[in-house]
Amino acid sequence: MAQTPQLLDRWGNPVRRQALTREIAAPTLGGVRSPLSGYPGDGLNPMRLASILRSADQGDAIQYFELAETVEERDPHYLGVISTRKRSVSQIEVTAEAGSDDPEDVKIADMVRDWLKRDELTDDLFHILDAIGKGISFTEILWDSSEGQWQPRELRWRDPRHFRFNRRDLATPLLIDENGNDVPLEPFHFVFANISAKSGLPLRSGLARLASWNWMFKAFTQRDWAIFTQTYGQPLRVGKWHQGATEEDKATLFRAVANIAGDCAATIPDSMMIDFVESKNVGTGAALYKERADWLDQQISKAVLGQTATTDAIAGGHAVGQEHRQVQEDIETADARALSAILNRDLIRPWVQLEYGPRKRYPRLVIARPRVEDIAGMSDALAKLVPLGLKVEISEVRDRLGFADPAEGAEVLGAPAAARTEPPAPENEPGTDPVNQTLKIKHNPGEIKRGSGLPGVQVALNAEGASTALSAPPAPADILLTRTETEAGPAVADMIGQIEVMLEAAGSLEEFREMLLAAFPSIDSAMLGTILGEALLTADLAGRSNVVDEDGRNG
Incomplete structure (x- = not known):
């Protein structure tokens, strides 16, 4: 054991x-x-x-x-x-x-x-x-x-x-x-x-x-200050006795003036006179005691706290106060x-x-007082340095961020699982070939949907020809096709506008049919024909490109 x-x-x-x-x-x-x-x-x-x-x-x-x-x-x-x-x-x-x-x-x-x-x-x-x-x-x-x-x-x-x-x-x-x-x-x-x-x-x-030396000197100052205040802070009492007063009368008079307040009292005969010489520095002398006591306190503030701004009324402005606080x-x-x-x-x-x-x-x-951590800066640094080989303890990171270690069985946050993305399946009309789809025009809202001839690629254009959906990285042929469909947008919009006017004016489907047949020769379709020709050429080129790619992969 x-x-x-x-x-x-x-x-x-x-x-x-x-x-x-x-x-x-x-x-x-x-x-x-x-x-x-x-x-x-x-x-x-x-x-x-x-x-x-x-x-x-x-x-x-x-x-x-x-x-x-x-x-x-x-x-x-x-x-x-x-x-x-x-x-x-x-x-x-x-x-x-x-x-x-x-x-x-x-x-x-x-x-x-x-x-x-x-x-x-x-x-x-x-x-x-x-x-x-x-x-x-x-x-x-x-x-x-x-x-x-x-x-x-x-x-x-x-x-x-x-x-x-x-x-x-x-x-x-x-x-x-x-x-x-x-x-x-x-x-x-x-x-x-x-x-x-x-x-x-x-x-x-x-x-x-x-502090003991400082306290002793300040005690002396306070004692002298108290005596000074008592001496000069109240009037002198003078009692006068008349001619022929006995010693008992004089003693009684002195007790009377002495018991009024303090020790500043005297008795003299009525026929005598005393001149009082007033000190001219009473105010200055009183301030000297206070200044000495304050000065001693400031020395203690410096010794204990390293500064005086937070304890004594010392002028110096906000900047000086901030500097003293840092000390x-x-x-x-x-x-x-x-x-x-x-x-x-x-x-x-x-x-x-x-x-x-x-x-x-x-x-x-x-x-230690909590430090205000730059969480964004530290996270950015960890994201850049850890992949380069920097080793950091998890406990240290938690301590810096203020997070405690998770208890056993506690629900914890974690990185979400990466979502698996599949390329969208092509939208095909029933009974149509997914590779060779035909042009489709809708009256409302006027979208043109066309298959690119490449599996997994779908392009949608609104009436103005703006692209609304695009998936899978575009190949060069896809870029040409997208441009073709974008250019067809204004021509198709004009044709649809004329057809909408005839539809609103017709009273029946038969009348609309007659109006459509009568107006067909006058409808300007030259631009659309040119665009469709370019589209057919682009589709042919896209098909040839697919054949070449498949041969390369098979080989």
């Missing part, structure tokens, strides 16, 4: 199947992995911020992660742009491509596609993209094997404060267990995302490092590709290996 091959994770650790179905990184209120967080942002100053970041660089990143949470909670602008970047990717449709056209590879891809239909997928991707801000994120995979088959049941975001990095390289993640020890991540049990804003160690690659789309595409690679590495491949064992090819998740 063949043994199940030993599976290894990306770091070479053996997979323990019995450990995959239980939760191992859940937080506990009284344990080492506490959900309660500190607030290192309170009273933050440059020296303290530098100390927090320096500790994170050395592997102790708890306060750094707590500060990153604080910045997101207290800076509306940073929260807005970082959420925009994460949601723009998490809402893109996720598709699965089969590893090949092999039926089993297609079956595996269909299994992944069914799982992608889950409603929680958008939220799961949003939480995995927490790595954009912090540089890293951890998601625990809860597997379901209750029916004898492996399938991801749930993806749960885990607090990055509950993980550390190996001191040897500061790049290999470790889990803090219930005893406070650093242990390797359980194989096939975590999605470890590292989306870097810059090259370097994972803990130094997140946007939160930049944001480039960042979105990069994030989507990074997330696809992470999921394929930490989720899809482990899932397929647990269910089907190691394989040469694995299905791929693709996170």
Whole structure:
């Protein structure tokens, strides 16, 4: 009996199947992995911020992660742009491509596609993209094997404060267990995302490092702005006491003016005078705080979204806005590709290996906005290149066009069967020779039908001589005959016109006969006779041509 091959994770650790179905990184209120967080942002100053970041660089990143949470909670602008970047990717449709056209590879891809239909997928991707801000994120995979088959049941975001990095390289993640020890991540049990804003160690690659400095400086600006507004935004109260007022009277007066509003208050004797020197740059000073805060927000927009036009009221016209939007789309595409690679590495491949064992090819998740395919252009290219030897996988064509693989037994579209065409049988009058038919004239609608002397050829002319039906490729004799019949059309039409006049004037068939006999000598038939002579000659030539052709075939 063949043994199940030993599976290894990306770091070479053996997979323990019995450990995959239980939760191992859940937080506990009284344990080492506490959900309660500190607030290192309170009273933050440059020296303290530098100390927090320096500790994170050395592997102790708890306060750094707590500060990153604080910045997101207290800076509306940073929260807005970082959420925009994460949601723009998490809402893109996720598709699965089969590893090949092999039926089993297609079956595996269909299994992944069914799982992608889950409603929680958008939220799961949003939480995995927490790595954009912090540089890293951890998601625990809860597997379901209750029916004898492996399938991801749930993806749960885990607090990055509950993980550390190996001191040897500061790049290999470790889990803090219930005893406070650093242990390797359980194989096939975590999605470890590292989306870097810059090259370097994972803990130094997140946007939160930049945002923390920006938030601290903006907090200083907002504090000074608030003091400035309170000082210059309301009037100064002055209370005056009369001559001979006691100290108690002075204290009472000061409490009165001080309790009206704010701290801008004073008391002086009635005989004293105070000059107030008004600042001439109150308006300019107030605008300076706003400009500084706006400028800091613009720097965050550039860092997170790569541009400012979609978040800040920056003038520049439609063209500039379109260019900035393209920059944001480039960042979105990069994030989507990074997330696809992470999921394929930490989720899809482990899932397929647990269910089907190691394989040469694995299905791929693709996170990308649908491209508007030029179906007409691609179809034209395939029609020209495939006959020349170009080999194209059917699954790739289906994926490009957005068509799913047909289910077994489903009704499918196909090319219609080629219709077999038979040459029309010649129309012969009863008792006539199919080769030598006679000229036939009808009163209504005035058609001339004549056999060409060639089997399978029929030509019909209306009263004006226009051709109404023609089948089989014309031979040279047929062309001459068609021209002859076309030239006979006007002559025949004139004769029929004269006959119709006599028929309408006659009161009986006997009278019509007499009129026809009397008028026959005067009817101009010279042209028709010439045409009939040419027709007889053409028929003779056509017959001789048929005899020559038959002799050639027999020989």
